[in-house]
Amino acid sequence: MADVKISDLTPEQIKELHAEFRAKEKQNAEKRANDRLALIDLENEVVLEMMAEVELLSEAIVNFKQKCIHKLEPLMKMKTELAKAAEKQRSFTFKSKDNVVKFVIDYNETFKYDDGIHAGVEFAKQWLIEKSDESDDSKMMTSIIENLLGKSRGGTYSAENLWIFVSSAEDYDVPLLKLAADAVKKSLYKEMTSVSVKVFKKDEFGYKQLPLSATKA
Numbered sequence: 641m642a643d644v645k646i647s648d649l650t651p652e653q654i655k656e657l658h659a660e661f662r663a664k665e666k667q668n669a670e671k672r673a674n675d676r677l678a679l680i681d682l683e684n685e686v687v688l689e690m691m692a693e694v695e696l697l698s699e700a701i702v703n704f705k706q707k708c709i710h711k712l713e714p715l716m717k718m719k720t721e722l723a724k725a726a727e728k729q730r731s732f733t734f735k736s737k738d739n740v741v742k743f744v745i746d747y748n749e750t751f752k753y754d755d756g757i758h759a760g761v762e763f764a765k766q767w768l769i770e771k772s773d774e775s776d777d778s779k780m781m782t783s784i785i786e787n788l789l790g791k792s793r794g795g796t797y798s799a800e801n802l803w804i805f806v807s808s809a810e811d812y813d814v815p816l817l818k819l820a821a822d823a824v825k826k827s828l829y830k831e832m833t834s835v836s837v838k839v840f841k842k843d844e845f846g847y848k849q850l851p852l853s854a855t856k857a
Contacts, residue, residue: 701852708837712745742840742847751799753827760823761789764805767816784808802828 646654716732719725725732730747768782788805791797802824809821840847 704852705835705837708743709745709835712743716745740842742842744836744838744840746836746838747832748834748836749830750833751803751828752831753797753799753802753824754829756823756827757797757802760820760827763816763820763823764789764809767814767820770816799828 649657712732712734715734716725719732720727720729730749732745734743734745735741764785768785771782785805785808788801788808789797790801806821806825809817812818837852839850839852841850842848
């Protein structure tokens with residue numbers, strides 16, 4: 641079929657092509673709109689169908705976790721009393737006699753701080769003001785302290801950095817830094833965030849964790 645050039649077409653033929661092109665565009669747009677509506681319906685159908693299963697599964701996992709903790713907590717106490725676990729231990733392991741099955745209960749904690757942190761920061765700031773014009777070593781230490789006691793974008797302090805500051809400040813025989821370290825340390829406290837239950841089964845390759853959440857599957 642020979643190539644057709646626009647310049648060879650009559651005005652009437654060009655109008656026909658424009659009409660065909662617009663009709664095709666309209667048809668494609670309508671198809672996309674219908675496909676999007678169909679997608680919304682399919683998405684709704686699948687999500688609601690799976691949600692019914694998810695709720696049952698989630699409830700079963702929660703019940704299993706609570707049952708594990710309820711049954712294993714007395715054993716944790718016995719392990720502590722029999723010196724098989726430390727008094728403040730936050731992770732406990734339980735095994736079958738043949739070492740094939742293993743349960744691990746973790747009490748997950750994080751460090752928080754109370755309003756006492758502000759006193760520690762103020763003591764550190766006083767020291768920084770006094771040392772701002774001194775030697776290069778002091779300036780370097782000033783920079784380090786400013787970084788450790790700096791807030792994140794969310795307006796919070798890093799517990800890890802606070803402990804680094806405490807450890808570093810206690811190494812120096814400087815009254816203001818010691819006051820700052822003491823105030824920061826007193827403001828820090830532990831808070832339990834969650835309890836996790838992990839289940840393992842041993843095969844010829846070693847222990848494998850059984851997936852109890854979708855992220856582990």
